[in-house]
Amino acid sequence: MNQYRVTIRFGSRRSQYRVLDVEAATLREALRRVVEDFPAEAEATADLIEVRRQVDPEARAYTPG
Numbered sequence: 001m002n003q004y005r006v007t008i009r010f011g012s013r014r015s016q017y018r019v020l021d022v023e024a025a026t027l028r029e030a031l032r033r034v035v036e037d038f039p040a041e042a043e044a045t046a047d048l049i050e051v052r053r054q055v056d057p058e059a060r061a062y063t064p065g
Helices: 027-036
Strands: 002-010 016-024 048-054
Touching (some): 002 027, 016 027, 027 048
Antiparallel strands (some): 002 016
8 A cells, every 4th residue: 555645735824734554456446436525625725735745764765865
């Protein structure tokens, strides 16, 4: 399973943010889960949704710069 972090920006006068952590096998499945858990207060004014797969720092491949 992959871990995804979803950030939703909403609010008409002042931007507010909601962060959701989602576990799913694929990005498509993660998006489906976000839709199910989408906050009602963001529905009318959300203007940005960012999805990032979370990578275990120990599993990252680092190369010399």
